[in-house]
Amino acid sequence: MQDHPTPVELINAVTEFLRTDVAPQLSGHAAFKLRVGLNALDLVARQITHEADGNAAESERLAKLLGASGSLEDLNRLLSARIASGDMGFQAPGLTEHVWQTTMDKLAIDQPNYASYRRERDAKP
Amino acid sequence: MTIENPVKAGIANWFPGATGIDGLTQLSGGASQETWSFDVVHPSGNIAVILRRAPAGYGAAPGRAAGLEAEAVLMQQAYEAGIPSPRVRYVLRPQDGLGSGFIMARVDGETIPRKILRDAQFAQARGLLTGQLGKAIAGIHALDKSRLPTLRLMTVAGEIGDLATEYKSFDWPRPVFDLALRWLRENAPAQSDAVTLVHGDFRHGNLIIGPEGLRAVLDWELAHVGDPMEDLGWICVNSWRFGEIDKPVGGLGTREDLFAAYEAASGRAVDVARVMFWEVLGTLRWGIMCCGMMQRFRAGPDHSMERAMIGRRASETEIDLLRLLAPRRA
Numbered sequence: 001m002q003d004h005p006t007p008v009e010l011i012n013a014v015t016e017f018l019r020t021d022v023a024p025q026l027s028g029h030a031a032f033k034l035r036v037g038l039n040a041l042d043l044v045a046r047q048i049t050h051e052a053d054g055n056a057a058e059s060e061r062l063a064k065l066l067g068a069s070g071s072l073e074d075l076n077r078l079l080s081a082r083i084a085s086g087d088m089g090f091q092a093p094g095l096t097e098h099v100w101q102t103t104m105d106k107l108a109i110d111q112p113n114y115a116s117y118r119r120e121r122d123a124k125p
Numbered sequence: 126m127t128i129e130n131p132v133k134a135g136i137a138n139w140f141p142g143a144t145g146i147d148g149l150t151q152l153s154g155g156a157s158q159e160t161w162s163f164d165v166v167h168p169s170g171n172i173a174v175i176l177r178r179a180p181a182g183y184g185a186a187p188g189r190a191a192g193l194e195a196e197a198v199l200m201q202q203a204y205e206a207g208i209p210s211p212r213v214r215y216v217l218r219p220q221d222g223l224g225s226g227f228i229m230a231r232v233d234g235e236t237i238p239r240k241i242l243r244d245a246q247f248a249q250a251r252g253l254l255t256g257q258l259g260k261a262i263a264g265i266h267a268l269d270k271s272r273l274p275t276l277r278l279m280t281v282a283g284e285i286g287d288l289a290t291e292y293k294s295f296d297w298p299r300p301v302f303d304l305a306l307r308w309l310r311e312n313a314p315a316q317s318d319a320v321t322l323v324h325g326d327f328r329h330g331n332l333i334i335g336p337e338g339l340r341a342v343l344d345w346e347l348a349h350v351g352d353p354m355e356d357l358g359w360i361c362v363n364s365w366r367f368g369e370i371d372k373p374v375g376g377l378g379t380r381e382d383l384f385a386a387y388e389a390a391s392g393r394a395v396d397v398a399r400v401m402f403w404e405v406l407g408t409l410r411w412g413i414m415c416c417g418m419m420q421r422f423r424a425g426p427d428h429s430m431e432r433a434m435i436g437r438r439a440s441e442t443e444i445d446l447l448r449l450l451a452p453r454r455a
Binding site: 033036037039040043073076077079080083084086089090096099100102103104106107110111114115116117119120123 | 298438
């Protein structure tokens, strides 16, 4: 068992320093690069926090949808192959809901400020 | 590598009467293509120019690219046809020692989408641009095909095939991309009756904008011959709306206004279903391009954070594809 602070706590401590102390001292290309770097670190922190739950739910949905078992990557490869071959499409029961949920979970980590994602997340059902 | 010496050596030949150059700055550059900015010092007034070049050894255009010689010809023809476009001032020759490329007039203005879509100084432009873009696209499609440089002919089936091949080469499953490829194959329109010059990358970043609107169309690297509806679909891809998702045309205006301006200027009816097909294809294409950036980040030599992070934007196109193909609300 590893000790504390957790990876996310460490990343957040570093990003806070970069944002409040370093960013104001930079301009031009270096400031741009720092913003990209901070976005990357924030993404990593979100992934560490949310990935396990999302992956578990995705695996469960895929196993049910495909009637198969395997690693998450294997199951996704199988789904890809079935769609590509024409065996499964949007009309397959549960598939549309599955790809929507999976995509929403990806965006929550990758780009939670993307306007399409925010629209879908906040939409009244 | 700087280009200062060969440019200084050639400048008086390229611009008769020129006495030198000033303010040489590299704006962008990868391994195969560079963009430089400088002023030509001239007794009758300095000339602001941009030099684009592919160093020797990179002359052959990779993959889909039209090549810098073709780009120079297209830009000049666009300029002569009255399409907002920089005037081409000189096309490099082998004896210049700079590889292939050209020098064009430097057009002042803004290309950064968030500024164009939000800054007060572009408020008037935002009201005008949708119509101006429709007119400019119509002008591009009206260029005389018999005078064009040699360009690829792209068909619907060819474009889908290229995307499928590239997606497969990543060897990473993306079920939404598979669904999109299936949809494209099942909804592919018949061969277009009209076959015209297609700009191929008509979107923010390649458009110079001033407070009065469109000043120049840049970057003809992906120009080809094909279905004119492709350019209308590409400018509507959500990735170019930069948050203004209810304004399909580059975050600026409605499809209806774009199509009306295009039809008025071209006399060609817009096939709305075809444009929608190209919007779906374009969304998938941008997603695959994002994945390609990630591949190049891994393969090196450019291990930049920007490249890496663009790889994590491919999921943006997945949600946009689902919004187009399987909307959750009517």
